[in-house]
């Protein structure tokens with residue numbers, strides 16, 4: 136059994152093989168006991184734990200370089216601005232953006248999608264128009280569009296999925312016509328793990344003359360994301376799901392779209408000049424960053440992106456796929472356990488139910504075994520309705536999980552089944 140003391144190891148995986156022990160060694164929160172057992176953290180789809188590298192970047196910035204950004208001429212403000220803008224450049228390069236100004240810092244995926252709905256959506260969607268949203272969306276890529284449609288007298292319609300949890304592209308074809316202005320789809324489902332074929336969807340959406348908004352909250356942590364290759368129009372992400380602090384995230388948008396969109400929040404930084412007669416708005420990205428941003432959060436996000444880049448998104452995906460496969464096989468061996476979401480292309484998110492046991496009881500019993508999973512509807516109630524369940528238990532794997540974590544999960548679920556069986 137592993138101990139909770141933190142071994143001193145190189146923070147990075149070797150180039151030839153993914154060195155999960157070295158990654159684990161750099162995440163202090165992992166090295167503790169819960170219920171007298173070493174913690175197994177499998178709630179990464181909700182929020183990830185912070186590696187030393189992110190903690191150190193945040194700590195160093197707060198201690199030495201913190202000040203407000205952009206308008207200061209003194210040394211600290213210049214250092215803070217340099218660090219903040221360096222984080223923007225890192226994110227832009229990580230996402231394959233054509234320029235850093237396409238990266239807008241926001242609070243997270245939820246705010247990013249609300250921004251698009253309230254600016255692009257408000258200016259482009261009219262009465263009688265349609266917004267298509269997939270059946271597997273997190274509420275944050277659904278409710279902002281419902282609010283917009285309510286305001287505009289437009290319709291928000293679902294793109295159905297099949298019982299494996301794959302999007303029905305034939306249904307998308309049927310729904311796409313000239314009344315559709317926006318299609319909103321998640322890259323990876325947080326409730327089922329499905330990886331959607333974004334490039335294929337983008338081709339269909341563009342042919343119909345609409346724009347594609349992608350919720351990348353679960354895409355960035357698990358996959359290499361290249362917005363140019365995906366050919367989407369907007370891509371939203373959250374820092375806290377990719378090893379950065381909470382309260383910071385990103386909206387990426389095509390430059391020409393962002394440039395033509397009206398601003399959203401008004402205030403400092405988003406203006407060029409203000410008078411009672413006329414106010415002129417700032418250029419990108421500042422036009423969408425009213426007020427003091429989460430400066431330290433952005434610096435932490437930059438450090439997290441550096442870490443993911445150094446580990447290599449492909450290596451991370453391969454490693455997590457091993458955990459997913461082992462956990463899937465292990466859970467399916469337990470009588471009465473059913474997995475929701477059996478798409479052919481899946482990221483490391485595993486939703487399951489244990490016959491006759493409420494998912495909250497599963498979560499609580501697993502916690503007594505030191506295994507942290509999430510139980511609930513995962514802010515995806517239409518997914519739960521599709522499968523006829525109120526909620527599921529969900530194990531989700533990140534860069535620091537290993538096969539020992541999988542064994543602990545499977546053993547703990549087995550004990551739940553025995554307890555109730």
Ligand code: PLP
Pocket residue numbers: 180181242243244245246273275276321323324325350352353373
């Ligand atoms: N979209 C997906 C797929 C998610 O998993 C989440 C969070 O769980 C969100 C959106 C919302 O992210 P945030 O709360 O960081 O805005």
